Amino acid sequence: MKKVIATIFLTSLAFVFFYNFVFFEKSFAVFKEYSFMISLGVFLFLFIALLQTIFYSKYTFKAFLIYLFITGSLSLYFMQKYGVVIDDKMVQNIFETDISEASDLFNLEVLGYFLILGVLPSFIIYRLKLNYLSFKQNIIFKIKYIPLLLLLIVANVYFFSKAYTSFFREYKPLRYYTNPTYPLYGVGKFIQRKYFTKKLKFQKVGGDAKLLPKEGKPKLFIFVTGEAARADHFSLNGYKRDTNPTLEKDSEITSFKNFYSCGTETAVSVPCMFSPLTRSNYKDSKAKSMSSLIDVLNYAGVRLLWIDNNSDSKGVAIRIKNYKNIKDSCNGECRDFKMLDNLDDFVKAPKTTFIVLHQMGSHGPEYYKRYDKIYEKFKPVCTTNQLNKCTKKAIINAYDNTIVATDTFLTKVKEFLKSHQNKYKVALWYVADHGESLGEKGIYLHGIPYFIAPDAQKHPASIIWFGKDFGISNQNMKKLKDKKLSQDYIFSSILDAMDINTSIYDKKLDLFKK
Numbered sequence: 001m002k003k004v005i006a007t008i009f010l011t012s013l014a015f016v017f018f019y020n021f022v023f024f025e026k027s028f029a030v031f032k033e034y035s036f037m038i039s040l041g042v043f044l045f046l047f048i049a050l051l052q053t054i055f056y057s058k059y060t061f062k063a064f065l066i067y068l069f070i071t072g073s074l075s076l077y078f079m080q081k082y083g084v085v086i087d088d089k090m091v092q093n094i095f096e097t098d099i100s101e102a103s104d105l106f107n108l109e110v111l112g113y114f115l116i117l118g119v120l121p122s123f124i125i126y127r128l129k130l131n132y133l134s135f136k137q138n139i140i141f142k143i144k145y146i147p148l149l150l151l152l153i154v155a156n157v158y159f160f161s162k163a164y165t166s167f168f169r170e171y172k173p174l175r176y177y178t179n180p181t182y183p184l185y186g187v188g189k190f191i192q193r194k195y196f197t198k199k200l201k202f203q204k205v206g207g208d209a210k211l212l213p214k215e216g217k218p219k220l221f222i223f224v225t226g227e228a229a230r231a232d233h234f235s236l237n238g239y240k241r242d243t244n245p246t247l248e249k250d251s252e253i254t255s256f257k258n259f260y261s262c263g264t265e266t267a268v269s270v271p272c273m274f275s276p277l278t279r280s281n282y283k284d285s286k287a288k289s290m291s292s293l294i295d296v297l298n299y300a301g302v303r304l305l306w307i308d309n310n311s312d313s314k315g316v317a318i319r320i321k322n323y324k325n326i327k328d329s330c331n332g333e334c335r336d337f338k339m340l341d342n343l344d345d346f347v348k349a350p351k352t353t354f355i356v357l358h359q360m361g362s363h364g365p366e367y368y369k370r371y372d373k374i375y376e377k378f379k380p381v382c383t384t385n386q387l388n389k390c391t392k393k394a395i396i397n398a399y400d401n402t403i404v405a406t407d408t409f410l411t412k413v414k415e416f417l418k419s420h421q422n423k424y425k426v427a428l429w430y431v432a433d434h435g436e437s438l439g440e441k442g443i444y445l446h447g448i449p450y451f452i453a454p455d456a457q458k459h460p461a462s463i464i465w466f467g468k469d470f471g472i473s474n475q476n477m478k479k480l481k482d483k484k485l486s487q488d489y490i491f492s493s494i495l496d497a498m499d500i501n502t503s504i505y506d507k508k509l510d511l512f513k514k
Contacts, residue, residue, distance in 0.1 A: 003130050012048040016041050019072045022079045023177040039160045050149040058132035066122040072180035073118030077110050081388050083443030085176040088189035090447050092267045098311045104366045173452045200289035206296035209502040218352040220424035226432030227361030231461045243403040246411040254477040259462035260486040261434045265447045269433040270314040273487040276504050288315045293491050300500045303353040307339045309360045336409045350423045364445050367398035371405035392439050426467035432460035
């Protein structure tokens with residue numbers, strides 16, 4: 001029993017001292033009391049020891065510790081270097097990303113963290129000779145030490161009750177940085193939600209959708225789903241750098257300056273923006289078990305095409321036949337422009353058509369890989385995924401170059417649409433899935449829980465344009481450019497724009513009726 005207790009004691013101590021730099025840094029920035037930091041360290045030590053005691057079993061003890069060291073090492077790296085939080089949404093992102101995107105985050109530094117703080121202690125635990133407790137001894141061990149640890153936790157909290165009241169009530173987000181406890185909770189929550197929550201029966205909504213007969217040409221609408229493009233880095237919205245050299249000259253387009261996302265990660269924002277649910281009532285399981293906007297358009301007989309240069313459609317387009325992911329068709333990374341190949345053939349025969357182009361856009365952290373040299377307008381650029389090793393200027397330069405590339409891409413999409421105006425009424429709407437942090441307050445990338453996320457992650461770019469005979473005025477759109485809008489408006493607005501009559505339509509969430 002002594003060896004087991006010693007192992008729990010030493011490993012808990014190791015987690016506190018070597019895996020929680022971010023937690024203590026952020027906590028000290030709020031409370032600025034060394035005595036309370038010591039108390040937080042004691043609390044974390046006792047809590048990790050309590051978890052090990054509760055889950056102790058001769059069959060699982062080593063595996064549990066190895067798991068904690070592996071996840072703790074990687075969590076520390078990403079929290080320390082990018083300021084991210086490892087919650088269930090981030091775990092979902094990890095499971096739903098592809099190898100090429102994941103490889104953007106790999107480097108020698110993360111390998112070092114993994115080997116020294118993950119593999120090395122795991123190997124020591126694996127080789128450790130323990131005299132495992134019998135079933136009876138295990139029961140006695142738990143009865144003896146669980147109440148003792150709980151008592152010590154209560155006593156510790158009691159002596160700093162005022163500070164802990166503030167910690168748990170006013171500064172709840174601080175606990176998101178405890179390591180490895182919060183990543184453990186995030187993984188558990190994700191597994192429970194994905195594998196142990198009863199799957200909802202598919203709900204067909206908008207099954208009554210009908211395409212209203214209209215005189216004249218059919219409609220061709222292209223919806224561009226952007227990636228990690230923050231609105232305040234578009235010169236269209238007043239950004240001091242000329243990141244929209246082409247679109248700025250176009251008096252017909254409108255850029256919505258105050259447009260907000262449903263989530264701070266692709267896994268949430270993409271299915272949410274195509275769902276009849278709004279951000280306030282969005283649930284991943286519910287959204288994925290009901291018809292999306294793409295489904296409703298399909299019910300109405302609209303010709304559909306989804307082209308992906310990202311990981312995938314996050315379940316939005318799985319029920320339509322015309323889905324194409326171009327990522328495997330290039331030597332290296334595909335440029336977003338490739339999504340325009342062969343589009344002329346697809347729209348050759350006039351029919352009401354809706355196309356989604358899902359960009360790679362400004363996907364980080366290797367922003368410099370997202371564009372060709374011709375778009376490298378701002379220099380020098382950060383050419384590594386270890387953003388902490390680059391100057392803030394170099395990171396922003398690389399990121400802004402991705403916006404310049406997107407500016408040209410959207411211009412080419414518009415040119416494609418205008419080339420078909422003789423047989424279609426055409427429209428373009430660009431909406432990025434979420435924004436991006438570029439080092440403000442030590443935070444990079446995206447995926448911070450929405451209610452504590454910086455505005456940069458919740459404020460994506462959105463640009464809209466209508467052909468001259470589409471039936472929606474570009475001038476009317478310009479009246480909305482400064483209004484606070486969100487991805488909640490996409491579902492019903494598209495139904496209206498595409499002349500779809502259905503009971504699921506909500507006039508209050510129709511942008512074109514504002």
